[in-house]
Amino acid sequence: MKADHRATLTRRQIFSPGLFSVTFDCPDLARAVLPGQFAMLEVPERAQPYLRRAYSVADADAGAGTVEFLIKTIGRGTRALERMPERSTVRLLGPMGNAFTVADLPRGARVAIVAGGIGAAPFPALLRGIAKAGLSADFFLGGRNAKELSIRARFDGLVPGETVLASDDGALGEKGFVTEALARRLGAGTRYARLYACGPMPMFAALAKVVGPARLPSEFSTEAEMGCGFGACLGCVIPGTEKPFIVSCSEGPILSPEKIQW
């Protein structure tokens, strides 16, 4: 059941300036949330932000009662989060949206995870789930430069498979887009049972052109400006192939690329 939870900030981990993780005490949400789901966070700030912000739950520890988010500083909401003193309280509305599907894959199956920058956010929990289900996973993480890849520290020891880094400038890992790194693996014959991806729209668009011809079943964790996060405002739509618009917060955020009108 969705609920509006009070949460207390207990930990902030900084990967590089403007890239950090925040962990909240929030036991009920920690118990309820599934990999890929998100929460609507109300930031205690001045006149803006007025609306809440959506953040994918990066990981949850039901035992400790904590939920963690990975954040990239963009504007007002994230700047406030970056500055917020420890023990500050916020409100978290969730869990929201659908979750990645893993349960239907046979033990031993191999999957790919593709993340662009802060798109890595939903994957710690998923990777733990994948390992627990006895699957293997290659983790493709792309970024513009080494700084953007600093978030890889959060994945140390979590990846049951290969970690492939790619940076636009080649400073770290393979040079070029992460989608090209994936395409090279696929071209060389690597096969995956499923692909999970999260990143900016241009990455998704490029990725759709890779997974389509490869007939690789895919789950994209999409992002749209959200007013509510639970299907009430119809603000977060994405053009669809089967109908004009998909309501991304309640029908998604995880969507298969065939359903999206690119």
Add this chain to the structure above:
Amino acid sequence: MKADHRATLTRRQIFSPGLFSVTFDCPDLARAVLPGQFAMLEVPERAQPYLRRAYSVADADAGAGTVEFLIKTIGRGTRALERMPERSTVRLLGPMGNAFTVADLPRGARVAIVAGGIGAAPFPALLRGIAKAGLSADFFLGGRNAKELSIRARFDGLVPGETVLASDDGALGEKGFVTEALARRLGAGTRYARLYACGPMPMFAALAKVVGPARLPSEFSTEAEMGCGFGACLGCVIPGTEKPFIVSCSEGPILSPEKIQW
């Protein structure tokens, strides 16, 4: 010179629920401010408060670089101040307004200070100034009940003269209004060179009727809703006797009661 200072909360002292003092690191303001002056505080809160709030500087320590305010919890601004974690930063615009006058009084003169509830706020600094100038002062502090008088703790050891408490219910000190306690002293022949007062409008109105006939020169620290605090918005006017309206932030906040149209 007025300036917009960054200030860090370093100490909060609670007298009773909803009555507290906050001390900020703010060296430049601490050096510049005079007793009776105030500062415009910008509270880091949500959509409201949009405007800053005026607070009399209760005391300033130029050596330590700190300024202190005495606060009563009323609405959004004060609730935010009450909750604000230590080391939070705020902005303080000041010093604003005029100051109490003390320098012209001869050594040994005796003055009266009359405070109603949180109206005690501007007097710690004034009392220190009075003691330093070699004057004596009787301090009349009124409140509805014992809780409202809890702020007297802030004045321990500061009063070079008698402290007279009055409460509406008589639970602490004399029973009745603090203005009546003063009137009794005046009726019994006590004479003061000057009276300084701060409190709610009804107290001022009652006090004006006491000091007028007694020809007791008085300085009232007034309060009006303020938009800016430095004479720019003309929002804070008080009806006057010599002209229609007095701009209370820049011509005051300290006004002599003859100038006010009661």
Add this chain to the structure above:
Amino acid sequence: MSDPLAVTLGPLTLNNPILTASGTFGYGLEFTDFVDLAAIGGLCTKGLSLKPHAGNAPPRICETPAGMLNAIGLQNVGVEAFVSEKLPKLRACGATVIANVWGDLEDDYVTVVRALEGADGIAAVELNISCPNVRQGGMLFGNSPPLTRALVAKVRAATRRPLIVKLSPNAPDLVESARAAREAGADILSLVNTFVGMAIAPETARPRISFGTGGLSGPAIRPLAVRMVYQVAKALPGVPLMGIGGIAELSDVLEFLAAGATAIQVGTANFKDPGVSGRLVKELTDYCAARKTTVAALVGRAHRGGGRVGGAAGAEG
């Protein structure tokens, strides 16, 4: 004493004056985790049209100081799907349902209202003649008193249900619009819909919303909405009003009641705080109990000179 929260607006009696505004409460069912739908005064559905409607291309919303702009473009499932899929569930929840309807042309409105006549469990119809986010219909009707009059008269003839007409704050003369709607047969007026606004992204110099302009809502508009309710209540005494605009707290509800609204609708606040409407009902109940008063007694107090509620509110020290 009868229920202190119950209110009567012409032919419509509600358990309490806290409703939720069209387009900000989905079809109600999105909120069942947060609000007991039977506990609020009523809910206004997303604007319904005869056929399902796709709405505008994204981006459709953007945040503004203490508010938001939207140009959803009246996306909805259509009246048929509403009646067959949503309404039965709403009835099962015990919700008081107000069907908000719109159309491109006069006849569209009439057809939707007719289509609803057969359905059970609709307490009233609210005509949206004030949506700024469609190229035709919507606000065009609301901004012209003659068009308002003609449309409301036609719809009036098509339904025996209580008829609410939702006014546009963008109308050149709000009181004239209100008078036109009332004279043509509106039982109740609701006000206000959103204000036409615009936000431009500084880096690209393009509007933040694909439609270009959008409707401004949220606490930012509250002082404007309160003034409009006050103004219409003063010009048309006795006409039951529902106040809308930036309501998020109990003090906001009291403000609209004092201005002359008999009931209110909570809008944008539902997005930020989905439990807000239920909480307001509880807070209003406590408020009336503590002051031994009724909602009916709170309506229009600003027009009667005001004064403290319930006597002994101790003077400030």
Add this chain to the structure above:
Amino acid sequence: MSDPLAVTLGPLTLNNPILTASGTFGYGLEFTDFVDLAAIGGLCTKGLSLKPHAGNAPPRICETPAGMLNAIGLQNVGVEAFVSEKLPKLRACGATVIANVWGDLEDDYVTVVRALEGADGIAAVELNISCPNVRQGGMLFGNSPPLTRALVAKVRAATRRPLIVKLSPNAPDLVESARAAREAGADILSLVNTFVGMAIAPETARPRISFGTGGLSGPAIRPLAVRMVYQVAKALPGVPLMGIGGIAELSDVLEFLAAGATAIQVGTANFKDPGVSGRLVKELTDYCAARKTTVAALVGRAHRGGGRVGGAAGAEG
């Protein structure tokens, strides 16, 4: 390249497009601790009348979400005291002074403008035909295109100075008002003044402002003001506009420029942050330098389809 920040609005050339709005900057002299008056594009004085004016009884202001209501009632020292006491000091500071004027009757406006003709150091006159906080004059002129036309024509004949007419967002048809002012001889239009609003104290049910209604200003109104500037710029291309409404940050300035304003005025933000206007000049200077562009090139971009400024703004992600 000439100064990238300089702007020309018809007969008026300014060092930069950042001005401060009438009634929110006192007579300028209140701000000398916070802003170098010579560094901003200009300042609009508090509305001047022939005789000193006392204004409305307190309370005159109240806070609202992301804004405030005011009904100061145009308290001012009168044109004579302004010219003899304030203007010399402003000139000594190097300020570019725009005299904002108002009156109850047509002739009052004309008399004030005439009284200013003799004074040196006034760059332009701004006619306030849009103040909602006086019982006569003010907004009444602005809300009627024929009255606007007659008034502006009379004032036009009385001064050779650049003439700015400040429009009311409460006008039934803003574009018609703008056209009337322009056709009657306004060189520049400034928009917007405050929106009529109201706040009621819930406990007493009395308006929070003694005047009853007040003018809403601050970030809350920005999306409405941006829309209005865009709308007038589109309807009257080539007419120089000054944009006003809720400006507090550089991105707000860029938004108004994109919408079609050649200069902007900072209002309510001066209360909260008295150094804001000077800081915006610096930030705009840096912005133009970093992108090798000029303010003139930024004006009206939203009407030309937008697009990134200064080329190589790296794609996201």
